Amino acid sequence: xxxxxxxxxxxxLLARFERExxxxxxxxxxxxxxxxxxxxxxxxxxxxxxxIRVLEMLPSERRCEVFDFLEPGPQYQVVERLDEDVAGALxxxxxxxxxxxxxxxxxxxxxxxxxxxxxxxRARQAFKLLGxxxxxxxxxxxxxxxxxxxxxxxxxxxxxxxxxGARSETxxxxxxxxxxxxxxxxIGLRKLVLGDPHAEVESLxxxxxxxxxxxxxxxxxxxxxxxxxLTALPVVDDGGVLLGVVTIDDVMDVVEEEATEDIHKLxxxxxxxxxxxxxxxxxxxxKRIGWLLLLVFLxxxxxxxxxxxxxxxxxxxxxxxxxxxxxxxxxxxxxQGATMxxxxxxxxxxxxxxxxxxxxxxxxxxxxxxxxxxxAAWGIGLFYGGTMLANVVFLSMIGVxxxxxxxxxxxxxVLTRFRLDPATxxxxxxxxxADIGGILIYFGIATAWISATAAA
Amino acid sequence: xxxxxxxxxxxxLLARFERExxxxxxxxxxxxxxxxxxxxxxxxxxxxxxxIRVLEMLPSERRCEVFDFLEPGPQYQVVERLDEDVAGALxxxxxxxxxxxxxxxxxxxxxxxxxxxxxxxRARQAFKLLGxxxxxxxxxxxxxxxxxxxxxxxxxxxxxxxxxGARSETxxxxxxxxxxxxxxxxIGLRKLVLGDPHAEVESLxxxxxxxxxxxxxxxxxxxxxxxxxLTALPVVDDGGVLLGVVTIDDVMDVVEEEATEDIHKLxxxxxxxxxxxxxxxxxxxxKRIGWLLLLVFLxxxxxxxxxxxxxxxxxxxxxxxxxxxxxxxxxxxxxQGATMxxxxxxxxxxxxxxxxxxxxxxxxxxxxxxxxxxxAAWGIGLFYGGTMLANVVFLSMIGVxxxxxxxxxxxxxVLTRFRLDPATxxxxxxxxxADIGGILIYFGIATAWISATAAA
Numbered sequence: 001x002x003x004x005x006x007x008x009x010x011x012x013l014l015a016r017f018e019r020e021x022x023x024x025x026x027x028x029x030x031x032x033x034x035x036x037x038x039x040x041x042x043x044x045x046x047x048x049x050x051x052i053r054v055l056e057m058l059p060s061e062r063r064c065e066v067f068d069f070l071e072p073g074p075q076y077q078v079v080e081r082l083d084e085d086v087a088g089a090l091x092x093x094x095x096x097x098x099x100x101x102x103x104x105x106x107x108x109x110x111x112x113x114x115x116x117x118x119x120x121x122r123a124r125q126a127f128k129l130l131g132x133x134x135x136x137x138x139x140x141x142x143x144x145x146x147x148x149x150x151x152x153x154x155x156x157x158x159x160x161x162x163x164x165g166a167r168s169e170t171x172x173x174x175x176x177x178x179x180x181x182x183x184x185x186x187i188g189l190r191k192l193v194l195g196d197p198h199a200e201v202e203s204l205x206x207x208x209x210x211x212x213x214x215x216x217x218x219x220x221x222x223x224x225x226x227x228x229x230l231t232a233l234p235v236v237d238d239g240g241v242l243l244g245v246v247t248i249d250d251v252m253d254v255v256e257e258e259a260t261e262d263i264h265k266l267x268x269x270x271x272x273x274x275x276x277x278x279x280x281x282x283x284x285x286x287k288r289i290g291w292l293l294l295l296v297f298l299x300x301x302x303x304x305x306x307x308x309x310x311x312x313x314x315x316x317x318x319x320x321x322x323x324x325x326x327x328x329x330x331x332x333x334x335x336q337g338a339t340m341x342x343x344x345x346x347x348x349x350x351x352x353x354x355x356x357x358x359x360x361x362x363x364x365x366x367x368x369x370x371x372x373x374x375x376a377a378w379g380i381g382l383f384y385g386g387t388m389l390a391n392v393v394f395l396s397m398i399g400v401x402x403x404x405x406x407x408x409x410x411x412x413x414v415l416t417r418f419r420l421d422p423a424t425x426x427x428x429x430x431x432x433x434a435d436i437g438g439i440l441i442y443f444g445i446a447t448a449w450i451s452a453t454a455a456a
Numbered sequence: 457x458x459x460x461x462x463x464x465x466x467x468x469l470l471a472r473f474e475r476e477x478x479x480x481x482x483x484x485x486x487x488x489x490x491x492x493x494x495x496x497x498x499x500x501x502x503x504x505x506x507x508i509r510v511l512e513m514l515p516s517e518r519r520c521e522v523f524d525f526l527e528p529g530p531q532y533q534v535v536e537r538l539d540e541d542v543a544g545a546l547x548x549x550x551x552x553x554x555x556x557x558x559x560x561x562x563x564x565x566x567x568x569x570x571x572x573x574x575x576x577x578r579a580r581q582a583f584k585l586l587g588x589x590x591x592x593x594x595x596x597x598x599x600x601x602x603x604x605x606x607x608x609x610x611x612x613x614x615x616x617x618x619x620x621g622a623r624s625e626t627x628x629x630x631x632x633x634x635x636x637x638x639x640x641x642x643i644g645l646r647k648l649v650l651g652d653p654h655a656e657v658e659s660l661x662x663x664x665x666x667x668x669x670x671x672x673x674x675x676x677x678x679x680x681x682x683x684x685x686l687t688a689l690p691v692v693d694d695g696g697v698l699l700g701v702v703t704i705d706d707v708m709d710v711v712e713e714e715a716t717e718d719i720h721k722l723x724x725x726x727x728x729x730x731x732x733x734x735x736x737x738x739x740x741x742x743k744r745i746g747w748l749l750l751l752v753f754l755x756x757x758x759x760x761x762x763x764x765x766x767x768x769x770x771x772x773x774x775x776x777x778x779x780x781x782x783x784x785x786x787x788x789x790x791x792q793g794a795t796m797x798x799x800x801x802x803x804x805x806x807x808x809x810x811x812x813x814x815x816x817x818x819x820x821x822x823x824x825x826x827x828x829x830x831x832a833a834w835g836i837g838l839f840y841g842g843t844m845l846a847n848v849v850f851l852s853m854i855g856v857x858x859x860x861x862x863x864x865x866x867x868x869x870v871l872t873r874f875r876l877d878p879a880t881x882x883x884x885x886x887x888x889x890a891d892i893g894g895i896l897i898y899f900g901i902a903t904a905w906i907s908a909t910a911a912a
Contacts, residue, residue, distance in 0.1 A: 035666075037684055162650050193649055194618050210491075226712070228493055229705045231687055248704050249685045255708060256682070259715035260799055266719065267795030267883060268788060276800035277810070284821045288792050289828055292857075295788050296832050299781035303840060306777045313773050320769060320776040321762045324891050325755035327780055332724060332751050332884045336744050339723030343716055344732035354733070365740045372745055376752050384759060401748075427723060427883050428788045435780050 010034060010042035018050035024057045036062065040069035048077045055082075055090075064093040072105035073278075080113060088117045096142045097250055100129045104139065137221045138214040140254065141235045141244035147177040148201050150184055155197035161189070173232045175242055176205045182240045183211055211236050214243050219258055222251045223348065262346055265421065266339055268295070268428035291428065298432040302327075305436050309443035312450060318385040319392075319446050323439070325380070326396050329373055330438040331431030334404030337362060338430045341412040342422045355413045359406075366405035370398035392449050396442040403441060404434035466490060466498035474506035480513045492518065496525035504533045511538075511546075520549040528561035529734075536569060544573045552598045553706055556585045560595065593677045594670040596710065597691045597700030603633040606640055606658035610651050617648065629688045631698055632661045638696040639667055667692050670699055675714055678707045679804060718802055721877065722795055724751070724884035747884065754888040758783075761892050765899035768906060774841040775848075775902055781836070782852050783894040785829055787887030790860030793818060794886045797868040798878045811869045815862075822861035826854035848905050852898040859897060860890035 017027045031039060039058075043051050043066070051074060055063050067075065067090045075094075079087040091114065094102065103111055103126055115123050125143060132138025146164050148157045161174065174192065176184045185205040195204050211234045212221050225233050225248055233251075235244045264270070268291040274283060306313075306323075313319060341358070344350045350358060374397035381390035408430045412422035473483045487495060495514075499507050499522070507530060511519050523531065523546045531550075535543040547570060550558065559567055559582055571579050581599060588594025602620050604613045617630065630648065632640045641661040651660050667690045668677050681689050681704055689707075691700045720726070724747040730739060762769075762779075769775060797814070800806040806814060830853035837846035864886045868878035 035684065041683075158649070189645055189649070193614070193645070226705070226708055227497075228491065231704065248687065248708065249682070252682055252704065252708050252711060255711050256715070256803060259712070259719070260803065263715070263719055263722065263795060263799050266723065267792055269792050269795060275805055276796055276814075277806050281817055281820050281824070284817070285824050288789070288821070289825055291792070292785065292788055292825060292829055293832060296781065296785060296829050296836075299784055300836055302780040302784075303777040303836065306780065307774075307840065310773060313776055317766060317769050317773070318763075320779065321759040323776065323779055324758040324762065324783055324895065325752065328755055328758075328888065328891065329748065329752060331887075332748055333744070335884060336723055336725050336747070339719060339725060340732055343719050347712065347716065349731055350733050358732075361737055361740070364737050365744070368737070368741050369745055369748060373748055373752050376749060380752075380756050380759065384763065428791060431787075431887075432784065435784065439780065 006034070006038050007042050010038055011045050014042050014046055014050065014054060017054065018046055027054075028057060031058070036065040037069050039066050043070065044074065048074075048081060051078055052081060056086075060089075064090060068094055068098055072102045075102050076106060076110060076114070079117060080110075084117060088119070091117050092119050092122050096125060096129060096144060096244075097140060099126050100139050103130055104134070133215055135218050136215050137212045137218055137233075137235050137246055138243070140218045140221060140250050141214070141246045143244040145175060145234075145242070145245045147175050147181070147242060148187065150176050150178070150200065150202035150205065152201045153197065154192055154195045154199050154201065154204070157187075157201050158192055158197070161192065173230075173245075175234050175245075176201055177242050181242055183234055183236050183242045186234070211240075212246070213238060218246075218251075218254050221246045222254045222258070225251050226255075258346070262342065262423045265423035266342060266426050268292075268426045291426070295428055295432050298429075299435070302432070302435045302439060305439040306443070309439075309447060312443055312447045315450060316385075316389075316446070318389060319443070321384055322377075322381065322389075322393055323442070325377060326393070326400055326442045327435045327438040329377075329397060330400030330404035330434040331427075332404075333366060333369055333373075333401045334406075334408030334430040334434045335427035337366070337405045337408030338412055338425050338427060339408075341409055342425060345412060345416060345422050352413060352416050355410070359409060362405055362409040363402070366402045367398070369405070370401035373401055374398045388449060388453065392442070392446045396438075396445050399441040399445070400434065400438040403437045404430070407433050407437070462490070462494050463498050466494055467501045470495075470498050470502055470506065470510060473510065474502055483510075484513060487514070492521040493525050495522050499526065500530065504530075504537060507534055508537060512542075516545075520546060524550055524554055528558045531558050532562060532566060532570070535573060536566075540573060544575070547573050548575050548578050552581060552585060552600060552700075553596060555582050556595050559586055560590070589671055591674050592671050593668045593674055593689075593691050593702055594699070596674045596677060596706050597670070597702045599700040601631060601690075601698070601701045603631050603637070603698060604643065604657050606632050606634070606656070606661065608657045609653065610648055610655050610657065610660070611653035613643075613657050614648055614653070617645070629686075629701075631690050631701075632657055633698050637698055639690055639692050639698045642690070668702070669694060674702075674707075674710050677702045678710050678714070681707050682711075714802070718798065718879045721879035722798060722882050724748075724882040747882070751884055751888050754885075755891070758888070758891045758895060761895040762899070765895075765903060768899055768903045771906060772841075772845075772902070774845060775899070777840055778833075778837065778845075778849055779895070779898070781833060782849070782856055782898045783891045785833075785853060786856030786860030786890040786894040787883075788860075789822060789825055789829075789857045790862075790864030790886040790890045791883035793822070793861045793864030794868055794881050795864075795883060797865055798881060801868060801872060801878050808869060808872050811866070815865060818861055818865040819858070822858045823854070825861070826857035829857055830854045844905060844909065848898075848902045852894075852901050855897040855901070856890065856894040859893045860886070863889050863893070 013027065013030060016022050043054060055067060055078065058066060079091060103114065106114065115126065118126065129138060146161055148160065173186050173188060175186050178184055185207040187201060187205040191204050210224050210228045210230065212224060214235050214237055221233055231248045233246045234242055235246055236242055270287045270290060274287055374394045377397045378390045378394040381393035411425040411430065415422045415425055469486060472478050499510060511523060511534065514522060535547060559570065562570065574582065585594060602617055604616065629642050629644060631642050634640055641663040643657060643661040647660050666680050666684050666686065668680060670691050670693055677689055687704045689702045690698055691702055692698055726743045726746060730743055830850045833853045834846045834850040837849035867881040867886065871878045871881055
């Protein structure tokens with residue numbers, strides 16, 4: 001039942017078919033009991049020619065389904081090389097939201113190739129969907145939906161569903177619209193089936209369906225679907241006219257993608273969505289080098305900060321033993337704070353208005369963390385360099401942990417205030433800022449202590 | 457349409473009702489057009505007494521719905537203080553999966569209080585669900601489902617659905633079972649409605665429905681639902697007997713929770729799921745101190761590593777200026793690698809078997825990153841300390857970036873091999889390990905260079 005096993009077996013099978021070790025007929029029999037999604041997933045390991053051979057071997061209805069489940073990259077490679085007729089047929093049956101995803105991923109030239117293969121009707125639809133902003137609900141929605149009129153009888157409505165239902169992705173939630181197409185409410189297929197056939201749709205529909213406007217962010221669509229436990233969310237224009245439907249399975253992919261994006265940003269990686277399996281070395285290099293260079297340049301300030309205390313260091317080289325500990329601890333505490341804050345802001349657990357309350361609490365928590373860590377570090381300081389060093393390490397530790405935590409907690413809020421993505425307050429950025437502060441605090445305290453001791 | 461606004465307005469309204477500034481009747485009117493989920497969310501701001509007053513004011517059917525949407529914490533606080541009859545009625549109508557979530561969150565004593573209030577039938581059901589392992593599909597499923605027999609006519613099957621459908625969460629996907637309750641296949645409500653009433657269920661059902669065994673991990677359920685674009689997944693025992701259904705809305709919460717857990721683990725925080733809004737200072741302290749102390753103790757080794765090179769440092773204090781840059785860069789590159797790898801392993805983008813291919817690629821990418829960063833650092837080294845320092849910094853930079861990247865990339869795989877959670881290879885842990893290696897590489901190269909120069 002675990003798809004990874006099925007997919008590994010299938011991948012093997014398809015590879016052997018590609019190397020012409022098995023006949024098309026034998027493969028066909030083997031594929032009968034396999035699901036379309038698994039075939040599509042297993043095809044990822046084939047060359048373009050191999051993919052085309054597998055597709056050509058499938059019965060035409062299945063071919064379209066399997067094609068629908070391929071990733072945009074392979075989809076384009078396949079249609080580019082196929083006969084125009086076959087390619088056009090495959091593209092015309094692509095689900096509208098998947099068509100948007102395919103076109104989104106292409107260069108303008110490639111896009112032209114695809115659009116030329118489409119039927120005029122599908123081409124118009126594709127242009128319309130692409131007109132909505134990137135990452136908006138409009139890009140995610142399918143414009144195939146069934147709408148019912150409020151004064152219809154349930155029997156009439158059921159007849160309408162039976163007639164038009166085959167094409168629509170979402171017959172579970174049916175939407176009720178007025179003469180101008182404005183959304184009035186929804187009715188579940190279940191109510192339609194279970195209700196009195198003579199009753200009017202209006203009497204059984206639920207008004208005030210949750211909905212989203214077409215240009216709103218797709219994350220908002222995900223939040224609404226999660227919050228209201230929906231399986232589908234209607235998408236309307238500013239006038240309330242129903243334009244399409246976002247379904248829960250698309251939204252689940254959004255939740256996963258956005259989580260991955262946030263994780264990558266927090267880890268000091270570019271936001272660009274990249275499959276680690278398929279990425280080239282150049283793509284990986286480009287995704288990672290930007291942040292790393294930025295952090296190298298921030299480290300110039302850290303080097304500058306240390307150089308301010310050259311004299312102190314020459315007096316007590318032992319101070320440098322503790323540099324990794326002191327700056328690391330500030331960075332770690334800050335990164336923790338930032339990580340929690342960014343995620344809580346992303347899931348809506350806390351809002352921008354909560355900053356003061358959270359700041360006060362963070363100050364308390366950071367002080368407690370600082371004192372505990374300082375106590376542990378005091379012992380280490382005593383072992384390496386005696387009481388004076390232990391005391392300097394103790395005081396510095398409290399200072400850097402509190403400083404790092406404050407930076408880590410407040411930066412996400414500041415970024416949110418300026419409408420920037422709080423996930424940019426990544427752990428490495430917080431660490432680098434905490435480093436500089438930590439160096440100044442540590443050597444500042446050490447210098448003061450040394451001169452006080454010298455004076456005494 | 458954005459729920460945050462609605463919820464803020466509602467929170468205000470309920471707070472005013474709690475302070476007795478508005479009458480129950482006025483509030484009742486206001487709540488009429490509001491959704492149950494929003495009321496539940498807004499109630500989070502009230503005291504237990506406030507929550508009870510709001511619940512008592514709602515009509516009984518709505519009261520159960522709103523109670524169902526509360527978080528387990530408030531649910532327990534409410535039933536503990538309510539009259540036994542009312543509390544029992546609320547608990548008996550709780551959806552089975554939410555009941556499992558409530559009982560999971562309680563201490564044994566609290567659990568006893570709740571179970572005593574349940575009807576014997578619900579209590580038995582609750583014990584059965586709690587018998588499945590934590591985080592398993594069994595804990596997530598609802599045992600309310602409709603099963604059809606293969607030889608029934610569609611008309612008979614539809615009649616059965618109409619009779620039993622009201623209680624079931626999932627009428628969209630109906631499961632077909634044999635005489636012993638073993639899962640044979642499924643049929644959509646849509647097919648049942650649209651098909652010939654005299655046809656047999658068997659002729660229209662889809663066999664080989666994706667399913668999961670009851671003790672498998674809930675993340676596996678999420679993966680299956682996502683991969684096959686399902687809205688519900690049947691849960692079976694080892695013999696294939698249908699036990700319950702996991703629905704996509706529950707799974708979406710799992711996807712979000714697991715992402716948050718991974719983000720927290722990567723950020724060097726405990727895995728315990730904690731709402732940042734509701735957490736106390738002590739809870740936050742406990743969640744964070746474990747990792748921080750572990751990292752402090754790892755830093756002992758860093759201090760020890762620096763102390764090995766005391767002599768070198770005394771000869772050239774300027775070396776310490778670059779300590780933050782060198783060790784930070786290794787840690788940053790390593791944290792990037794670990795972050796990408798952990799996420800790719802979690803989403804199934806790469807598998808444990810891919811390690812060799814990924815390792816070779818990471819070696820190439822890390823070398824390129826190291827050379828680029830070393831070139832930037834060379835300039836900084838030249839500015840602060842002349843050619844020799846610049847050359848030492850250049851070589852060390854390549855070394856630490858490659859070393860850090862290798863640790864960051866391989867540790868998640870090693871953890872996976874030993875069946876440990878790869879997310880434990882958090883960014884701070886990788887940084888701390890990279891610190892120690894970085895110190896040895898940096899001062900090792902510097903010492904060698906200095907003695908070579910001295911010898912020349």
